[in-house]
Amino acid sequence: MIGRGFRRSFLNALKELSSKRAVKYTVYASAVVVFFVLILLPPIFGIVIKWGEIQQVFDQPQLMGRALTAIGNSFVIALAVSALDLVAGIPMAWLITRSKSRWMGVLDTLADIPFVVPTAALGYSLLLFWNSSEGVSSLFGGSLVSTGWLLILLLHFVFSFPVVVRVMVGALLDYKMEYERASRTLGAVPFVAFRTVTSPILKPSFIAAFILAFARSLSETGATFIVAGAFENGPVFIQNLKNSFSAGLVSQATYEGATVFASVILIVVSCAMFGVIRVLGPRMKLPFKGIWPNIERRLSYAKAANSRNTLTLVVFVIIVLVPSLFVALPALQAVFTRTLPDALSGSGIWGSYWQSILLSYALGAIVTILGFITGLPMAILIARKKLGASKSAFLDILVNIPLIVPSIALGVSLSFFWKQSFPFMPEMLLLIFAHLSITYPYFVKSMSAAFERISIDMEEAARTLGAKPFSVFSSIVLPLSKYSILSGAIMVFTRSVSETGATIAVVTSLRTAPVVIVEWVKGTVPANSLEIGLGAGILVMLSFLILFLLRLVTRGKGKY
């Protein structure tokens, strides 16, 4: 009884406080301060601190050439991957949203798989499928796809695919079919209607999907490292350099200089590119001059649509789905050998494996909670344009920066800053900060999008009925947006569990699950293929559990 009474008076106090201007401003101000001090500025200062070391790179032309080639590779692959993803993802999203088949819900869920599987496990799975003698290569004798750029391309295509599909499914569901119908009644065949009406209206979503796929490809480190072989892109270059430094092959100054050099170029070029896409994208006009009646008519009807759908599904199954799940095979084999009891008893390498799983999930949980607390006021600031339209839009852009900065570059600069400023900072805290930086935009974006969908009228109605701001939030806004918040939370959690690049960059002794998988595959820690298979398999299974939860909580999404 005492507890309940206390709770009530506490809530009442909150309600009273929430209507005071000073309190409101303090909450918003602290959210902005946290964003700048913990998330935006540390990586920038980290680079500034080590700026001097860049001279090292200019003194070693060979190293500089290697760095520039690697970074170039990163951008070429990212561009190719996001273009291919759009080409394959749009028909897939179209199929999911337009087909009347009951199986589309299943297809929708399957398309999410590569998103929730930690990329390190995904990378190993693809390596097995395309490269090892146990996979598809066995049919052709030898390895079908050797490690290197082609395998990286396949890998990045696979893990960015769900991002594109997700964005486009959302856009197509929001799209008013009336536009397309109007176009049809005016004489346009379906393909022309798509080309001249639907796609220009959906262009912002195409751009968003492109940017997200591009950013994911630029950023990914762990899985890329697994499948790269001798090939280097930006993140792999930084990773290789770190390993050489650990092995005592290069000096600290060279390592730091080259890392800062690569990070700065990656950050600056990607920011510049996104700026350009943001400015030029909306102005870019799709060519709409002539009509090619015969060709476009042929592209429009049953035959073409059927072959397009079939091709889409074939690409999805062969390139995306089966390779992603191929790791199940060795995992299953491992179940019938000594590997399983070993794993369960935690002997040998498994002790640190289970520790890393525990660390990954604990880290994910902490980051999710912190992200929610720090991101929530920010999301309200952005969604409700509390600072005025232009400042809120600017804040929106700033919040997105961590999304487009390659995570290993972010991790490197973060660790420079914190290790320099607070040398005795616990590594765990550093890890939390790094993951918070990377996942922050996801949370803020999903929450602000959810809040924007809630009509301000609803809040005002509650206010006129006598509700204090806190009550409005807890009784109107939260219930209406809880599904978006939950799915945002699960996204942040998965992203944190899956994150490799920034983790590798900031830690020296701690090991998260993806880092362990990378070490096993690369042989830094000796492990046989059954062990790797089982280790990756367990990660995948845990991810499925999360995907299942995600589906469960978001199922009633259309309720309101």
Place this chain on the structure above:
Amino acid sequence: MPEVGVVNLTKKFGNITALENINLQIHDKEYFSLLGPSGCGKTTLLRLIAGLIEPTSGEIYIANKRVDKIPPEDREIGFVFQTFALFPHMTVWDNVLYGPKVKNFNLREAKTIGDEVLEMVKLHERLDAFPGELSGGMMQRTAVARALAAGAKTLLLDEPLGQLDAKVRNEIRYEIRKMAKDLGLTAIHVTHDQSEAMSISDRIAVMKKGKIVQVGTPKELYMNPNSLFVAHFIGESNFLEGSITNAEGEDLEMELRGGYKVHTICKHTSTSGRIILAIRPEAFTMDQGLVQKDNSLSGRVEKVTFEGTFMRYIIRLKSQDCVVVIRPSMAEAWTDVGSEVTVSFAPEKTHVFPYPQAGLMKEISV
């Protein structure tokens, strides 16, 4: 010959039957309205004719050509959407020229057409405006211009005035009719507003729960409704319960609830037993006090509403039934609340319907 014909058309959405066995012939160059309460299937019927949805069974003809198997772009129709569906990324000019362009007209021809229709809807000054910058009325005009520019001879309008405010709505409805007539189009206009349908249509089909109840000119529907539903939905009617006491040809004598004895002349309905007598509010004349007259009902004025052109009286009869009486507001003296009055009507200005099995309220409910 852009006549539109619909034969045995049925549309089901899952277990719900939206339209059942519809048959309809719309003449060349006719301005035709589909009228009914929301949910009656009128928009579904229009969308079926346009090809935006596919029928479950039945046939659709446009200009004597069977079209129910061909896609909307090949049906030679213009469609004006309730939400206008103007392409937000194109200017007024590009919206209007969209049809000619996708139909691959040559450019000069397309521009001439665009000029003509924009002239017609008086939108020449706003060529470069985007739909977001237009007022409701302008968006509406653009939507009509776009549908016309595609050159179709059949114009389908789905509640085209629903989003406009009352004043603009009244202006534009006559403009649309005039344009359709000037261009010699066959127009099918969906609306739930009976005054809109009455004022612009050559003929109207009244629909209820997926079926067509009556088809006729506005005058026919008003003067000779074939059912209680139409009598209730088109204009306004007083419904009085009673039973027939004597019938000689068209001459019916009846006793209404409350003991009023009246006689009417009823051309169409041959009926006996329990009936409903329908009388329009404006068919009554009104006298002060208790007056002995044929076909008269006496009661007390319960409510008076001044409606500008008309006075609306609600009169409580002895039977406790209420009747609504409408009188011109300027032509005669007003009657106050509480006055004793006698209202009477001419025998031929009534309609007699058999008492519906499901009850009166159920019969006239939408």
